[in-house]
Amino acid sequence: MKNCCALLLTILFSLVSYSQNIPNTIHTKDFTIGKTVTIHSKLLDENRELNIYIPNSYKQDSLKTYPVIYLLDGSKDEDFIHIVGLVQFGSFSWINLVPESIVVGISNVDRKRDFTYPSKNNLDQKEFPTSGHSHQFINFIEKELKPFINNNYRTNSTNTIIGQSLGGLLATEILFKKTDLFTNYIIVSPSLWWDNENLLTYNLSTLNNCKHVYIAVGKEGEVMERTAKQLHKKLENLSSNNTNLHFNFLEDKTHGDALHIAVYNAFSVIFK
Template identity: 60%
Template sequence: MNWKNIFFGICCLSASLHAQQEQPNSDIDIQPFTIGETVTLQSQLLNEQRTLNIYLPNGYHQNSETEYPVIYLLDGSVDEDFIHIAGLVQFGSFSWINMIPETIVVGIANVDRKRDYTYPSTDEEYKKEYPTTGHSETFIKYLEKEVQPFVENKYRVTSQKTLIGQSLGGLVATEILYKKPNLFTNYIIVSPSLWYDYESLLKTTPTSYNSEKSIYIAVGEEGPIMKRVAKELYNTLNQNKKKNTKVYYHFLEKQDHGDALHLAVYSAFETIFSETKK
């Protein structure tokens, strides 16, 4: 047996395989996978660039006549809640599911959520730990004066607008509901951080409104304070609701603060939009 010839053959085979690996396979075409659009705008109110992630329903560009409701999602960065909420919307709007109508999702990416999602606090320790806190009023104006007008001018939308907020996002969603309720038609408020500033928001009186609303409040097994304040919010809204308002409460006993949002939003879609079909 000629070991030199065998070794030479192995070397040639190895070199041939390596060369094949380096050659691009002409049968493979790799393209980026996208589920929407990312828009970067200069906010005059916030004095900074802000990012919106936009999910458009299948067929949006093919049908130039159809208008769509809009979901505005707080914590809407790609690495936050945008992708899985957009996925729920796509799934729920499949014709064989028919849970919700085809809907545009606007994910509002964060820059400083403790700044944007909190009103001024009297808690000195909290302010010391989070010195940028307390500017939700400006953020709410940003939603009203910049984000909504941009979406309404850029995309084909109906007047139905849903807001989704969780944790501090649930706090600012509640603040909007209390102070400027007509900014949105539906409110999905999950695990709201209403403990903030000694629960002061719960002690205020919500602003009156006349438009039709659906309000969905959910909380998981997140400790006695979180459960209590969420239930107090529900009780307050339910006891003072108008005839054209529906208020729902959902306790997710198997979920906690980290994983309540996905199931809560799915349940909210089933509840709110099934009611609108009746």
């Protein structure tokens, strides 16, 4: 009995001592990696939410200007957080993968509506009933979004767009129809099957002043892999000396996990 009491006292004393060693919370605050800004688009007749990351040096140097990376599927529960992490890590001086950059994540309202042009395929129309309005969304990017960013932040002339899947389809459409809208294009797993692959037949004569086009696709099936390779071949046949083309077949990646490593690889060739 005495031994049991002694044991209980020892345990109780140990617990009290342990609890006294746990530090008290002095202060807590939210950890943020950017700001969410809502703007009203007259062209789309709706509010659009932007997630914006600003490099740490932005406030320290009032004269420095920054490249801008525009991210499709840029919601906080989509690709904004992990791409910003990649940009922040890659811009460390000892990594030097990518210059310090502003990242603008465009949150989705209806990606099927915004990322697709009208399809003549009946199945596309049936499965994506709101589709076919990429023209309006591209106008929004050109005439409202980019001017808003350039007017409110210290930007320079280098800007990059990142799009995957349907976002890759949209990035390809912009490359074909509004080439000068971006300096660099990062196109990952583009959904070029849309509209019976008709975007690949678009009559494109030049890439104008586009500096880099990076295309990547994972092990994603015959159609996805073939059309991504066809896109690269199409651009290869007309690229000027000013345009650098890059193609990555990520055979150990899928449609779901190709984006992160593809963007890392793209940064390594675009900003080297």
